[in-house]
Amino acid sequence: MFRLFGAPVTVTSRIPTTGTTTVITYGILADFSQIAVARDLAPSVKILAERYADYDQQAIRVVARYDAAPLNLDAIVVLKNVKVG
Secondary structure: OOOOOOOOOOOOOOOOOOOOOOOOEEEEOOOHHHHHEEEEEEEEEEOOOOOOOOOOOOHHHHHHHHEEEOOOOHHHEEEEEEEEO
16 A cells, blocks of 8 residues: 555556556546545346347346535645656
8 A cells, every 4th residue: 555645545547547658647636535425326227138039148237327526625636747657
């Protein structure tokens, strides 16, 4: 685990960015305990067999929708022009 000024830091690729690893991009410093996540649409699962019956196939459709909003705007810092690589 990395630490930055005594605070734990997690390095992740799950925050989408654009470009390659040798271009200038964005970095995000965020305290995720200061971000609220709420379920907007309850997860639902449906087995779809109608279209796929001709080919002896089935499909599973899973739908869910979530919203996120910061509780404290100072807890999220976007770093621009960060050189990666």
